[in-house]
Amino acid sequence: MNQYETEALLNLFQEQSFQIVYFGEKADIYIINTCTVTREAERKSRQMIRKAIKQNRMAKIIVTGCSAQSYSPELSEIEGINFILGNGEKNHILKYLQNTVNNFPVISVKPIKNVKKYDTLSKKHTGLHTRSLVKIQDGCNNFCTYCKVPYVRGPQRSRNPEDILKEIILLSEKGIKEIVLLGINLGTYGHDFSDSNINLARLISLIIDNCLKIKRIRLSSIEIININNELINVYEKYPKMCPHLHIPLQSGSDKILRLMNRPYNLSFFSDIINKIRKRIPKIAITTDVMVGFPDEDENSFKHTYNYIKNIKFSKLHVFPYSDRNECLSNLLINKVDYSVKKMRTKRLLKLSDELFLTFRKQNIGQVKDILIESVKISQTGNLEAYGITDNYIKVCIPDFHGKKGDLVRAKLTKINNGYVNALL
């Protein structure tokens, strides 16, 4: 999400003829679009703020994003920050810069729970990519007990379809072949519209019918409760839909799921996964898992481990639990020791490697559509291409004579470190 919004901010400044430089270079204005989803993300955000201040003490330092939304009093104590702007003020950065005369720091953080309308920040350029994120939804009403997102992003709200189509057509005219639809709680797209005729499945159909130059569509992440027959139909009907779904599980223990306030149990989760696999047999399903949530004893962890192994996800993203201010899980008493969390994370990461290897092996011998993302000269002096398959396997094609952005069909031949080799 931050990547999309940072690119949109970059476009905003480019349109006003600002020169954009890499973060490590000396600049007159630094914008740090912070994250607060984990404690580690927050630590890194503050590290970047300090780095920017050190790089040019005369520069204007603007801090925005989720950390700014949540921690403006603490951030205002860091000497050198000129602007602290909440998530609702992010798209007015230029106005703040133009209208402020040396009266720093400017702190503008409005309560996000009152923001009911989708903001207007949008992407207009693509940089040098062939694949682009497209944000279609913001906010979440679910309040999982460990998650800060509803407090810093506000209630769920959807972008209007006309804006989305306009952005995608613009991106496709600049060479983008694949779009990744992005949202905080993507599957709730359209739930806040008074017109109940538009939802995620119907938006995808609209994109396919109106943006003909787009060759592939992927969803960033979707909650299991939002996967219904209509959405599965879209995957069945349109070959442009990438057979890859990222569905957060979080825990393989019903007891922990209840404590997390996740809106499903394992039996529901398994039923939907079975339904998806029955109708789209070759689909890759990846997931997020949180380890060390309060009350996760060895037995609950064992359940999680075995559940993941049985479901056979293609890959896992593993996050150790940490207390976040405002979150209800802080109040739970049976906290898990740091060393136990570390060990469980390691065990799940190892399982993820095994699952990912199995998944890639199952794909060897198959012919796949590959979107070429870069072409380089190999050690032998020939050109080789790097790209991804529709089901999200990173591929290397030796001896390649095409160009970046090509969509080619190639046979996956063997696993080669982080890549799978493919032959045209």
Ligand code: SF4
């Ligand atoms: S569904 Fe839960 S984890 Fe996801 S953003 Fe909403 S509150 Fe956070």
